[in-house]
Amino acid sequence: MSAFLTVHNLSAVLHGFDQRVLRSVSFSIDTGEVLGLVGESGAGKSMIGKAILGILPSAISIIEGEILLDGQDLQKMKPADRRRLIGATAALIPQDPLTALNPSRRIEPQITNRLVDILGWIKSDARVRAMELLNEVHIDNPERVMASYPHELSGGMRQRVLIASAFAANPKLVIADEPTTALDVTVQKQILRLIRELQARHSTAMVFVTHDLGVVSKVCQRLSVLYGGKIIENSSVPDFFQGPKHAYSRALLAATPKYTDPDASLLPVDEAVIEAVAAEVLAADKEWRHGA
Amino acid sequence: MAHETVAEEMSTERDVLFSAKGLEVAFPDMAAKPVFGRAPMVRILNGIDLEITRGSVLGIVGGSGSGKSTLGRALLRLVEPTAGTILFDGQDITHLNEDALRPIRRQMQMIFQDPMSSLNPRRRVGAIIADPMQMHGFDSISMRVDEALDHVGLPRSFRSRYPHELSGGQRQRVGIARAIALKPEFILADEIVSGLDVSSQAQVLNVLANLVKDLGLTLAFISHDLSVIRRLCDRVMVLQRGDIVEYGEANAVFAAPQAAYTRELLDAIPLPDPQQAGW
Ligand SMILES: Nc1ncnc2c1ncn2[C@@H]1O[C@H](COP(=O)(O)OP(=O)(O)OP(=O)(O)O)[C@@H](O)[C@H]1O
Ligand SMILES: Nc1ncnc2c1ncn2[C@@H]1O[C@H](COP(=O)(O)OP(=O)(O)OP(=O)(O)O)[C@@H](O)[C@H]1O
Ligand SMILES: [Mg+2]
Numbered sequence A: 001m002s003a004f005l006t007v008h009n010l011s012a013v014l015h016g017f018d019q020r021v022l023r024s025v026s027f028s029i030d031t032g033e034v035l036g037l038v039g040e041s042g043a044g045k046s047m048i049g050k051a052i053l054g055i056l057p058s059a060i061s062i063i064e065g066e067i068l069l070d071g072q073d074l075q076k077m078k079p080a081d082r083r084r085l086i087g088a089t090a091a092l093i094p095q096d097p098l099t100a101l102n103p104s105r106r107i108e109p110q111i112t113n114r115l116v117d118i119l120g121w122i123k124s125d126a127r128v129r130a131m132e133l134l135n136e137v138h139i140d141n142p143e144r145v146m147a148s149y150p151h152e153l154s155g156g157m158r159q160r161v162l163i164a165s166a167f168a169a170n171p172k173l174v175i176a177d178e179p180t181t182a183l184d185v186t187v188q189k190q191i192l193r194l195i196r197e198l199q200a201r202h203s204t205a206m207v208f209v210t211h212d213l214g215v216v217s218k219v220c221q222r223l224s225v226l227y228g229g230k231i232i233e234n235s236s237v238p239d240f241f242q243g244p245k246h247a248y249s250r251a252l253l254a255a256t257p258k259y260t261d262p263d264a265s266l267l268p269v270d271e272a273v274i275e276a277v278a279a280e281v282l283a284a285d286k287e288w289r290h291g292a
Numbered sequence B: 001m002a003h004e005t006v007a008e009e010m011s012t013e014r015d016v017l018f019s020a021k022g023l024e025v026a027f028p029d030m031a032a033k034p035v036f037g038r039a040p041m042v043r044i045l046n047g048i049d050l051e052i053t054r055g056s057v058l059g060i061v062g063g064s065g066s067g068k069s070t071l072g073r074a075l076l077r078l079v080e081p082t083a084g085t086i087l088f089d090g091q092d093i094t095h096l097n098e099d100a101l102r103p104i105r106r107q108m109q110m111i112f113q114d115p116m117s118s119l120n121p122r123r124r125v126g127a128i129i130a131d132p133m134q135m136h137g138f139d140s141i142s143m144r145v146d147e148a149l150d151h152v153g154l155p156r157s158f159r160s161r162y163p164h165e166l167s168g169g170q171r172q173r174v175g176i177a178r179a180i181a182l183k184p185e186f187i188l189a190d191e192i193v194s195g196l197d198v199s200s201q202a203q204v205l206n207v208l209a210n211l212v213k214d215l216g217l218t219l220a221f222i223s224h225d226l227s228v229i230r231r232l233c234d235r236v237m238v239l240q241r242g243d244i245v246e247y248g249e250a251n252a253v254f255a256a257p258q259a260a261y262t263r264e265l266l267d268a269i270p271l272p273d274p275q276q277a278g279w
């Protein structure tokens, strides 16, 4: 099997600082495969997604490494060609649904525009497709939702609108950034099943950013654990849940809340383990500087 | 003796910080609006009765779109109820106008579900936390900003950052810092930890639990995460399509859920196990 997306040795820095926010990140995803990306708040999960899609904030730039999408080296492409390739093959389910939606426009055009502009669909077909998708994400009243403004929808409805519009054009790569955080567990279960189904039907490659290892165990085949912008463990899902290799991953798994055992829930990750992994990241930095 | 009984009665009366009776909220349904004339109203909350005791933590759970955020916004009078009454600290606030609400606004804070939309993109983090304190006439504001950042586990250097320069979880914590800095009587937290990793969750929840314990903060906590609810809440309310389907002591509800919907929720929790039955 050939990798649909390969990220090789990717490093990025914040302007004015010499510390890297992404530290020699490498992973690859085959067509039809889902990679989970986990790690604490601020670890750089969203940054990796933005780097792939070419939408990094202007204060952050890539200083080394390659991103190969469908065999093409994105860094080497002309910006216009790159945008066209990404627009036609990849879609993002963004982390903050409310800001991702235009507050002053109704939902309908926000879903159908992609189909009309990028894929050249006629409006009425796009509308039918949008209704179908809203049905699939278990929106009870698609008519009302299409006619609503974003602030008239609940948090979970907004998130499902974005999931629907990401899958609208059958993308080959989906970057899903915490796509189910606003959903209750019953809807989450339905949506995770739907994502698995859509993704299997169209052989979509997927990056699935989440902090919930329970969710990872349901949708991902492999996962990468990130700390301080560095991948500290790559593992297959079965292996990981049998017993992670890295002490930090083990601590993360141990800290996963269990409603059946409230007293063992929500204990912070062990300080000593965090210090050790932070030291490991700094040591790797030294080596990297030497190499450079 | 008689004196004591009166005092006791008063104290039990004072015990209830928030109460709502027959609370209804409806919004116009724009999809069904005729070309001329008014849109018909859709009812979102169908007569909610609740009491929140001072110093307690109420968990609110329920399906997406069931009305949790709307209930929160109605309690804090960010929307006006279409029927029913709301008492805050004994005062009827159901239809107070914004001028009359102003003095009690500081006492009731809401931490919103979408962090970015509640943070002014043109203000730095330090100012975002300081502004409401300024408005309410606090002293030693700079020190309080640092303290609030410490509480939520953000470096003090983040004072000079803009919201767009933060990760999702960091933004969420700025919203939490801003609310707790005001030392309100009541906080309504709407889905504030669902985007946070376990360490940050534990940190934020411990801060809230300590405020409840040490300062007598009263908390209503909307969450999809039943482990969090079980850990933090005294009582729990389950909403389904604008109705309360279950309301009781958290331990009792978790040990023996009465409503079919509550059982469905518990069964749908994804455990960290690829082999979990039912998936
Ligand atoms: N525009 C920016 N300028 C400066 N720093 C930034 C900017 N955007 C993000 N950062 C920083 O880069 C780091 C990585 O951010 P990123 O958004 O990738 O985190 P994350 O892993 O997605 O976290 P979360 O789970 O909280 O969303 C964070 O420490 C964040 O503060
Ligand atoms: N301003 C508004 N105008 C019209 N309808 C609204 C408005 N605000 C909320 N609604 C509707 O009220 C219903 C309940 O929304 P609410 O945000 O309270 O749900 P929720 O329980 O918080 O859901 P979630 O878990 O998805 O955030 C939804 O159907 C929503 O579309
Ligand atoms: Mg993020």
Ligand SMILES: [Mg+2]
Pocket: A154, A155, A156, B068, B069, B070, B113, B190
């Ligand atoms: Mg809500």
